[in-house]
Amino acid sequence: MTDYYDKLEVRDPEERERDLLAALPKQIAQAQTAAPAFAKILDGVAAADVDSRNALAKLPVTRKSELLALQQAHRAEDPFGGFSAIARGPRMLRIFASPGTIYEPEGEARDYWRTARALHAAGFRGGDLVHNSFSYHMTPAGAIMESGARALGCTVFAGGTGQTEQQIEAIADLRPAGYAGTPSFLKILLEKAAEKNIALPTLTKALVSGEAFPPSLHDWIAERGVAGTQCYATADLGLVAYETSAREGLVLDEGVIVEIVRPGTGDPVPDGEVGEIVVTTLNPDYPLIRFGTGDLSAVLPGRCPTGRTNRRIRGWLGRADQTTKVRGMFVHPGQVADIARRFAEVRRARLVVSGETGDDRMTLQLECTGDLQGLRERVAEAAREITKLRASIEFVAVGALPNDGKVIEDARSYR
Template sequence: MTTNFYDALETRSPAEREAALLAALPAQVAHAQAASPAFASILAGVDAAAVTSRAALAQLPVTRKYELLERQQAQRASTPFGGFSAVGFGPAMPRVFASPGPLYEPEGTRRDYWRMARAIYAAGFRPGELIHNCFSYHFVPAGSMMESGAHALGCTVFPGGTGQTEQQVQAMAELKPAGYIGTPSFLKIIVEKAAEMGVALPSVTKALLSAEAFPPSLRDWFAERGITGYQCYGTADLGLIAYETSAREGLVLDEGVIVEIVRPGTGDPVHEGEVGELVVTTLNPDYPLIRFGTGDLSAVLPGPCPTGRTNTRIKGWMGRADQTTKVRGMFVHPGQVAAVAKRFPQVLRARLVVSGEMANDQMVLKVETTETAEGLARQLADAVREVTKLRADVEMVAPGTLPNDGKVIEDARSYK
């Protein structure tokens, strides 16, 4: 018998949930101190047994993504994980992934390691169905994150990955999956290609979408074509953080994380409803991140979800607390822009401008230089592709042209 909920955890009373999370917190802090050399250093002198409340948790330092990257880079010679992983290569870590940076993330052996089954269920998928998974299976963990969740739910997965649009359409037409998991922009491309080919895809009626903005306009576009799409929010470091429900009123927090919203650049929790940076403590023993700053902005919504799920809701992704931005599902960091510019002494300043509308992200690297040779622009474009794995146009401008506002990455996209 199927129900509207993945498990009983979703309908616990808020007090019961909070008590369970806070009861698990001291042990997780102690475990991070004992098993993760990085947190042994970060949390040195902290009495784990005393971290039994949100107020006590808020006294601990926030570790942000750039700090994780710095530690990884500093310790590359001895460990790829910067001392954050509690497990090493071997049976306890069947896979290791790389996110742009590069940041290396371990995958453990627990069933539904990334806790994605809950979001997949909320998107309407049920045991015994076939899912067409179009997240990447190489380098980044997205494909594995979704596949492991689908398997935990009892679904079969077609590992479509990215690209090869015509073959994706053919596989969907012949295998008749119940739905799609991947980025919203790629699903739009597949649906448009199927129409161009004259191929009907009547089996594809639902979708779980992530890694990009999913505006109401695109949601409606899918609905007009018989596809009900829901979004979820997660990261390669933390797994699932929050997921959309049929109520479509914000995203419900996952049951396996403790989420705070803090004032950007600090570790201070903001008042309910105020926009701030999402800081997450995970109860994952293999990669025990304590107060991990995602760099993403959001805010808590008042009241419970109309579906009956009782966990806290957030508004969803509301932008970046820093200039790191997501382009076509990939993070681009200010440090990557700097790394490109440093390769060319002719470049005085550089600014990456991301523009376009949903499913049509475009990057332009604007560089201040006195040299306007075509060869330099081509070399810069090649360097951007090598460093970020994304294509960009290059625009040469005169010295002093770029705004003096400290921005290395400007997100000028429309999310209407």
């Protein structure tokens, strides 16, 4: 197949859903039996019963901050905090460190992070030379891209970060087919090459990640002869979604189950609504169940024009952790959700923090239906009980709150 990496990309969506949900109970069982941290997190859960998205949505979300805290608490006996299902030895090829510090294992599976699919969609093919400018030092970014490139049959130049002039020299000498790295560093390389009047004629495609890739930067790179596409991957999960030549959202990877939930909760939101990306990976070596990425996105309607049939997301839309300090106290998105959850009349809630430094004011904006008699007073009382702070209550029309994933908006004027 030349247009698609494999047949999985174009299978019937109902078949894909059946396959994912059939694999889900096995992954839950694997997490419970092989990863001690999830044995505790999922204590009392019958793995065989988790065979639907509704059942999955009832499980707790484990966010990165919680994973870090558990690793730190158990570091003396296990640096992975009980999340790794494999031990040091032949099945664990390498260990990486992400800021925090969070330690992540690399298993022995071919294309462990599943990035070959994203590289293929970006136009890379077996025999190509990939100039990889992701970091090879401590963090797994370089290995994430290299493992996929090697699985695709590509050769890799381990450029790493920095040393701009030496990297340009290597591109000119080795004539790679394309680039893997951050979009900002690709821009630096192209600018420096132009400044030195060095032609890079073979560099015609790129798979970028690690930071935002706005249309303006995409167009700037394209004007210099490089077709850039992006992917969304993390050190914990591997590939989550990837862009295609259509440039209409990011297609979900075949090896993950993705949910979009309301920030601060584990509650899935309707398609199209912005929320936090929560991922369950089918990787048996590092079986993360409902892992909260802290990133915001939304499901796009319809299918990719390239013919790929998996669901699509809009890409990175910001961070979900909107914890804000008000009058010296932290207010969390989960607290806003707790307030809304107490009242059946409330459909959506948004806490707006306004005022100037030293004069913080909270306004809880609510989309409501039904009888509002006495609701304002009851919500205000709940808000004070939960946050320990006073809040004004404002009713707005259903659908009036922005679809941007914000549960807490910091609108203060800092002077």
